[in-house]
Amino acid sequence: MDEIGTNKNYIIILLGRRHVKAGFSKKMEPFVILQTSELFSKCVDVLEISENDNTNFSKESDYVTVFKDPINWKRSWSSLIRMLYTDYLMSNPKDYPVILLERPFFPIELSNYIKQILLENYQVPGVKKISEPIVSLFTTGFKTGIVVDIGTNETIVCPIYDGYPIEYNVKIINCGYDDFKKKFMNELFSQYKEKPEEDIIKEISNDLMDDIIFQSGIVNHEFNNNIESNPNITDFTYENLIVKDKYINLVVDKNTRTKPFEIFFGDKAFPNSEVIHHIVLDGIIQVLLNSNIETRKELSQNILICGGLASVPGFERRVSSELGELISNEKILKPLADHFFVTCPPISPFIRSYYGTALMLQHEKINYNFENTNLQRISSKINSKLEIA
Template identity: 20%
Template sequence: MALYEGIALIQEKQAVVLDLGTDYTKFGFTGEAAPRCIIPSEYWCTSERRFKRVYDYNNEEELYDNLVHMLHLLYFRHVLVNPKERKVVVVESLLSPTMFRETLAKVLFLHYEVSGVMWADSARLCALTLGAPVALVVSLGARDAEVVAVVHGCPVLQAIQSQPLGARAIHDELARLLDRDNGTELHLPDHVLEDIKVRACFVPGRARALQLAGGGAPAARAAPYTRAERSLSVSGAARELAAEPLFARDNEMASLPDAVLQCIALCPIDARRELAENVLVTGGTAALPGLRARLAQELRHLVTLPPYRDRLRVSKFKFHTAPAHDNAAAWVGGALCGAADGGARALARDAFARERRLADWPSLLHTTPRTHPHWDELAEAEPLG
């Protein structure tokens, strides 16, 4: 055996970072500045003869099969590494379902036999890329918009806000506007709506949006959209108003700016001003032109109105620019965390085999101190193994 081969066997190999999103999956190695691949979260299902999304499942068994096929695609087609030789850093949302986390752990430990897995929430990883002690992370995903305050490396759980204001809300509004302009139901698929959004849509300023809502301003210039399967004209109103569901207010104050202000209001009073001055908007939807400027204008306006006027003493809102692309900021944070940690906090495979339980913040078993009387009551009801 050559000397360099022996050194390679002794050294710890780079861990892989997995960010399994609803629409797109980011996969790569720790210590690198960008993921090796960003692909749709789907695979070719031979039994159904179609591309199947990972999150399209009805029970745990179907989810298990989806994850097995998706990880096989990532490991053996895109990065070409042996899963047994490398630890995994899983980037997840704080609101990820327990069944999804546990099923993913079973697939990694039992099917692919990885040596260790470290679970990290996307909010703290996004804040890690900034190097700031306090950050307000606004994540615009495919389905939901999550607002999480990170104070000195800890997410403020009581202040988490989540609203169904992701990319799907923009796609639905864009489809409605296109159907109205063409006088018929076009039934455009999601990938066509996403392509139109990326190529033609933008977010106007607050004053411009009010003029368009009142009909007192001409719309922007229409843009032609031509592809092999479709050819249509995207009106100026559709280009400008597609993202308005993010800022539309109702009686429940469920808009994106309201979610940001409600999250700040629920945080400790001594951190609110610093949170408002360290806002980071991430996710694929964050790349829409004009979105950050519009969000800043809406925040400065709403903070002068009740109920925020009396609860918040904040007048300035400042936004960070992530050191990576908007849709890969959480992945880059996972790559930094995995490289700095070296796998010390990873859950080992033998530990998972002894007790198939993952630490989770909603579980009393992992958030209650051992000195609390709850443990005595739990031991009387059901002794722990």
């Protein structure tokens, strides 16, 4: 067993449903970012099995992961790891221990399989799995706080105390980037309905649509029923867009730029629209309410937002603004109104967990041990052999 120290270089591999990020620990940003959403959806189904009438929040035990084809998904992910080493990292696996980062709720069979092939096929010196929220919080300089991680299909609210996640109090909210993107596209298509550019807009690729979202998206930082009255938000022009060999200057109007983000805040700024999901802020409130009185204040003083969408201008400010109002209106939490703080370290939310891992490995000696033996059987709530009639 080798202890993590500060004198070695490690390979960091961040496993996600939308991206896999990888690189070396002595660099503060990933060397390569690969899209894996299509690969993930081809291999895995995540099904809700809970019969609980309270659908506001979920736990990991409310879901089951079903692997569609054991042979194909293993072959696909094995190929991905091989591509990481041969095409991008271009390093000898035997020279570098590996840190595997994974979000809560990531299928344990999949991460264990990746761990297995790293140890047995590539003979890396050791592998250690670490939960993303822990290292994300490291970027704030504190070991206690709440990490809100906006993922592809869900948002996870994870309280951490003194470097350890409070697992019983983790909340999973059924709202993520895919839901936001669907709403953004609907707004954009409505904006161009029956206009000459309509057919061109519908031909925009997924990758290009992602770029349009992050270039044009902006969050109205305060509750405001009329976006037109906000002089700080104007229409956005995406210039020289090429679709099917045609050029277009795509104009994204104020409503399309801002309205889709309201799914994270309950759509309450648009009373005529359907509330698609439960709001993220309620997850933070529930975590605080479920925490004991000794830890509640410490948790509230360090709230960190992660995930690509959190990098959109105004997102963190809006969370802080509305959270203050919600805390003030909650009798038990009202004493926290003057103490809570949404932390915004100067690191892109998209890579905060990776950055935090590199920072941890460079500056601290952590009492984690690498596994460098054959994997043991780990019992899991998620049964990949479950058959659904």
